Amino acid sequence: MRKSIATVSLSGPLSEKLTAIAAAGFDGVEIFENDLLAAPQSPEELRLRCADLGLGIDLYQPFRDFEAIPDDGLSARNLRRAERTFDLMERLGADLLLVCSSVDPRAVDDDALAAAQLHTLADRAQRRGIRIAYEALAWGRHVRTYDHAWRIVERADHPALGLCLDSFHLLSRGSDPKGIADLPGEKLFFLQLADAPLMAMDVLQWSRHHRCFPGQGGFDVAAVVGAAVAAGYRGPLSLEVFNDVFRQAGAATTAVDALRSLLVLEEQAGLAAPPAPVVPSGFAFAELAAADSEPVRGLLGALGFARTGRHTSKPVELWEQGAARILLNTGGHSRGGPALTAIGLETPGPAGAAQRAEALLAPVVPRRRATGEAPLDAVAAPDGTELFFCRTGHPDHPSWTGDFAPAPCETTDTATALHIDHIALTQPWHQFDEAALFYRSVLGLGADESLDLADPYGLCRSRAVAAPDGGVRIALNVAPGPDTDGAGPQHIALATDDVIAAARSVRERGGSLLPIPANYYDDLAARFDLDPQRIDTLRELGILYDRDDSGEFLHCYTATLGRVFFELVQRGDGYRGYGARNAGIRLAAQQACQHSA
Amino acid sequence: MRKSIATVSLSGPLSEKLTAIAAAGFDGVEIFENDLLAAPQSPEELRLRCADLGLGIDLYQPFRDFEAIPDDGLSARNLRRAERTFDLMERLGADLLLVCSSVDPRAVDDDALAAAQLHTLADRAQRRGIRIAYEALAWGRHVRTYDHAWRIVERADHPALGLCLDSFHLLSRGSDPKGIADLPGEKLFFLQLADAPLMAMDVLQWSRHHRCFPGQGGFDVAAVVGAAVAAGYRGPLSLEVFNDVFRQAGAATTAVDALRSLLVLEEQAGLAAPPAPVVPSGFAFAELAAADSEPVRGLLGALGFARTGRHTSKPVELWEQGAARILLNTGGHSRGGPALTAIGLETPGPAGAAQRAEALLAPVVPRRRATGEAPLDAVAAPDGTELFFCRTGHPDHPSWTGDFAPAPCETTDTATALHIDHIALTQPWHQFDEAALFYRSVLGLGADESLDLADPYGLCRSRAVAAPDGGVRIALNVAPGPDTDGAGPQHIALATDDVIAAARSVRERGGSLLPIPANYYDDLAARFDLDPQRIDTLRELGILYDRDDSGEFLHCYTATLGRVFFELVQRGDGYRGYGARNAGIRLAAQQACQHSA
Known part of the structure; x- marks a missing residue:
């Protein structure tokens, strides 16, 4: 299907956004009003620029606070405002306008009035060759769900008036997308797509700051796409993402990240079949x-x-x-x-x-x-x-x-490690979600929940991606501060079936292990039912301990060289984690080593 | 009153936190368990260090998931865990332990069991010279409010068992602090204080990431203090703040910021009377x-x-x-x-x-x-x-x-400006809340709501502090990226009663004004009922326009020199804002100038 993106999803001036969007391979754009107003280019120049780049202008947005406003002169002013917007769209060469449901406190809960006013608007638009896509904002004054918006559009009954569906507005309010499949496809004028992490928070703030590309959050965006296509929708799949991180990241990489998310979404919704993933072993x-x-x-x-x-x-x-x-x-x-x-x-x-x-x-x-x-x-x-x-x-x-x-081989007497258990990579903070989607979609790995680990200088987000059989595990971390951008620590965890012997061997061969504070072991004795002698051994070697329902996890760390350190891990039966409980201790110990170095 | 702070409120290793806390002038600390476990110093060494610094150890915390656990061996293990914690507290020289209400899914809703188990714990503690302060976590499994925690403490009826009150847990659940005044003061063992911005979000995430110092959020923390003092509480006022920003800021400045918030809080609660504010005119x-x-x-x-x-x-x-x-x-x-x-x-x-x-x-x-x-x-x-x-x-x-x-005065023919209207200062991102509290408390200014302004590269937070009569207005901004730390733009806004004449004079004298895109003026015509000739004049001079219920606001900007630019503003009757609606346009225009420079 045709793929588009709203200009608000990327950072920088409008002309640079358009260049990045075209370079990534999108077919079209939604032009966001504020981007246009702030651009030094005229609408005519932007129209030419898009044509040169091979980008269609699929939507102009948003037009706010129009419907269900009682007539005390305001609705006439609103119509005049609409005509000025149509002028601008004509110059821009855009023929579809997004009208989102009113948030104006003067709006009334009156579907008949809303339908009548939208009918008038659509009539004016049609004379200019423009169509209107009406969208329910999740925080609209009275119209908040797509089915309510549909009742109004149906009642208005004008060929130039249809619906705009937005997966965020739909799913954030818990609407079931199945009903979309029963709508007449020709009335679905536009489909905006965004995902978001599942959060319990005010829906407006959630939308403004935390939207992300499909596959990066917790919504079933593919279900929305599937239902719209089942209804007969054949327009663009268009991304509209407001996100504090993307606003600061480079437009070029974000645009590629965005298009990848649509390709994966098409696959999930059964609309395209890229080569199947080959899961690494x-x-x-x-x-x-x-x-x-x-x-x-x-x-x-x-x-x-x-x-x-x-x-x-x-x-x-x-x-x-x-x-x-x-x-x-x-x-x-x-x-x-x-x-x-x-x-x-x-x-x-x-x-x-x-x-x-x-x-x-x-x-x-x-x-x-x-x-x-x-x-x-x-x-x-x-x-x-x-x-x-x-x-x-x-x-x-x-x-x-x-x-x-x-090479002439200097064999060692005792092998310490069996294989690489996992690799941990620090991601630039603005590429964390992108990286998780990349590893999952490209390699066919599954993703664990995202965790917050306490570092002495902030919280460190961590999320692991792994093959179902655990043969490949990659832990993606994001450093708390922006200071370490692009140069955060990386580590290679080596699996062993006897971490105590392995740690001893490392020491005997002259390697140094990360010293762990004695207080940690005093607490271990209080927390777990462990043999005191065993605790003394762990203490002596700086081995950390964790346990889940299925097994034990013992692990220790080498000193850091440049960005890199090694971990030795012994996984008990079925332990699936990475010792997150101990991450704060390890991070503080590494900080202490750096300070003393 | 005695003033303390939990070590978790500051960044860095424990020894550096203690130094910063003492240097700021606090009397005591709450030692946070994870800080102790990660410290290379033994409890005995930390005890000496605190003594050297003149800091009392007022609390050790937290001890989790103890009460209301049915006895299947777990409660015996919990008691053993408590004894190990008492060992550690003895070494540390701490005699008050915070026990927070259970979040363990195995905990049952049984106040009698909770009271009996806490009685046993208090008995064990008393033998070691230790007391227990029981606190209701806002997200506890069954015990979430201070009055519920009090019913259990009352029922347990043990001299070594009392309450810990926490303003965040209390106010985030909407509890009325008035009832605290009726509690027996000798049963209030500890008072933890934190503020938070008013947000509609999951209370655990709210607590973990967004707490702030009293006066920096939206809670009436002084009411909690007042009620506790009315009940007879005479212990420390202790700050316990988990905040993603403070975790990254320097401990020394955060500690001073923290102590200032307690001084202001004492004044608000009528417990101290520093010299009264002298509001600048x-x-x-x-x-x-x-x-x-x-x-x-x-x-x-x-x-x-x-x-x-x-x-x-x-x-x-x-x-x-x-x-x-x-x-x-x-x-x-x-x-x-x-x-x-x-x-x-x-x-x-x-x-x-x-x-x-x-x-x-x-x-x-x-x-x-x-x-x-x-x-x-x-x-x-x-x-x-x-x-x-x-x-x-x-x-x-x-x-x-x-x-x-x-100086030999080169007088100009026409004065452009009458006086300084306001000054806008970019704050380092981790000092934004601190700066707002500083200007409000030190100068006696009032604060507006915090706004998010759209910059081409991110959202820019902005909050104005002003004297009631508007004689002094300071807009505090925080740049979106960390890149501009400490060197973001600053500007001086000059009041004029005729911004059009003023802008013309600037041009005539060879000054250059920030060019504003033509698209902005096309939109202005659609949005406001303005005379087309007037719009043409604004367009010609790059003057921006805003209006609120009481008046108009016209403003324009000079080019930027280093970090500094000037604004010329004409405030209509009663307009109180700063043209926030136009900030995105101005920021994009400034970016465009920088790029072309």
Whole structure:
């Protein structure tokens, strides 16, 4: 279906918004009145600009406080105001006007009056070649639901008057979208789409500050689309999102994020079928870039990794233990020291995975490979992390490991880790919701609830995305302050079946673990029924403890190098979390280390 | 009364919080469990540290999910958990424990059981020299109001068991605090104070993210204090504020802000009488600092100011027209070009105004004056702007103007402005509420509602504080992004009785006015019943228009120099606002100028 977006959804001046919207690949726009008024370009210039960019002007909005106003001169003034708006729309080349239900305290609860006034408006509009889409605002004075708006439109009975449906207004008031399917499709003039996190708060504030793109919140937006299409609606799917974060983020990336959300929504509603997701089964590798690589080698050695290979054409080393693999790229350099720059995802179908990613607008990473090297399909996540789709050591597909020549191997006596349990990435704060939707939709992962973790300097939002079998888990965090934008910590959690032995080995090999305050262990004794000797062991090694209904979770951390640290985790049967209860302790301990460093 | 604060109210590691709390002048602290667990210091070390700082440990908190749990072994485990907590409190030297009402889904609605279990707990506590303060959480499983908690405490009837009252929990559920006055004072063990903006949202989220210091929100916190004191409460007034902003702000300034809020609260509740506010009657001057002063001189000249004096000992010029005075300090230098650094407030009693400011913890600005110069009382506002308390040209007080020698005066033909109408200052985003409370309490100004203004890159919060007669108006804005921290725009609005003539004069004198898009004027014609010729004049000069029930408001802007621009305003009879409706247009026009500059 045709895809549009309201200009209010993006930041910046109108001309830059239009450029970003066209570049992302949208078909049309809703021009928001305030954007037009503040623009230095005339309506005629904007009309030409949209035409040049290949964007249709699908809607002009909003026209407020028109219907159900008793006639004491005000309704005549309203009609004059409408004619001025039609003048402007003619200059702009827009032929559909959104009229939202009155919030004016002078409006009366009188459907007959509302219908009569809207009939007059539609008549005036029709003479100018313009149509009117009437929308129920969730906080309208009297008209707040789509079915009430429909009764008025039906009563007005004018060919130039129809409905505008908005998924936020509908779902925030708990309306059941099923009834939409019974409306006459030709009376559905426009469909605006927005999602929102489920929150118990005043609906106007909720709408103004917390709307998000479909798939980023808690509403069943696809049900609204499905019902409208069932009714016969064939107009644009148009995003209208007011959000404090998007208002500050760059228009170009937000526009791509927005269009991706519509592509996923079309798939959910059964209106389009992009290549199906190929869910990754595990981590093939994590790649670290470090200009000063010696400290990283020391840390990897202490963790029990051995250098097993060197890339045949690039300054990249392969380090392995069990099924855990780390690539150390010594040619790259990253702001703030060592950083995690790429993740290899083990997938049953690398080509299919890449096709889906491309269909969902993930930027394809240019492939630089020498003759004879394995083809690697890779795309970039919103934060720039490269995702490689791998099939390691399978006869049916070239393996990336073939590009590495065996290195003289310094084997370690005891392997510490079995495989990568999860990877945690700090997201720029204005890309948190975008990142969660990206990983879910592109990789077919499921998302946990969003959590607030207490950091000494603020709350840190955290949300994990994971494959159903837990083979791939990625924790997305957003740092509290804007200071760490783009350079927040990242960590790699290694699974072990004996974290106590693993922690001892790390120490014996000269690695240092994050010191945890003694007070934590005193509290552990009060909180859990644990053997005092066991607590002493945890205390000695700085191992944190958590438990849920199904199992125990023990974990400890290495020191941080640049942006990166490692975690060792031992998951008891069925424990599904990440030790969120201990995050505040860990964050404070890391802060203390930074201060003393 | 004794003044305390919960450590959770401030950011950073516990040791730094304690230092900040002591430095601000608090008497005691509530130690928050998570702060203690994450601290590298032992409880004994923290006890010593508090003693060294002169801080009493007035409360340890919270102990959760204890009461009304049916006995299936859990209550025994809860008692053991309590004993471990008592151990810790003994080491810490704390003798009062906050127990908040259970949120555990296993808790039952059984006051008899709750009372019996709390009796047992109090008995155990008493043996250790500890008392229990029981508090109703607003989102408790069954116990959510202070009167319900009191019924349980009364029933338990144990000398070591009393109530903790929390103004947020009380007022967020709409409880009437009057009933508190009838409780036995000796059973009120502790009083926690927090305010919050009035919001319609889930009470747990409201509490966790939006609490603020008394006087910064919409609750009548003084009524709670008054009722508790009437009941006989003589313990600490203790702040417990969870706030996303304070968690990120510096602990030292937040602690001062916090203590100021308690001083104002004591005054409101009639418990203390600091020097009374001396409300300023007008602006004596605004001072601009500019290293490159020639462009500022050009702008002042274009606005109709004439240089009338030079300071006898400092590189400061006095520029005047009508009753508007600007000081141009060419010795200072400021980040990002010319900036507004000081405001002179015309006041009937400079000494009294300064005494009140000092009593409310405003930092006194060191006075550097030569012999014979007028004494100037000055304090610093939270954003560093210096406020001078002046009495210009009155025989009963030395006038600051006496320190200026007359300059050869280039008079202008027509004066443009009559006086300073208002001054707008961008506040660092984490000091917005602090600034509003500062101006209200220190200067005795009233505050308008907080508004959200649409900027092309986000929402800009704005709140005005003003004297009842409008003689002094200060608009506090907070920029949308954190990027502009500490260097956002400032502006001086000059009152005129003919903004059209004033704008023409500015142009004739070579000044440039902010260009406003033509689309704005097309819309003005649709929105208001204005004479087309008048609209053409406004359009020609870039004058914006607004109207409220009592009058018209016309205003226009100069170009920006550094951080500073001027506004010319013509207020019709009784118009009280600042043209907020036009703020989005102005902000977009300024952005466009910056981009093209």
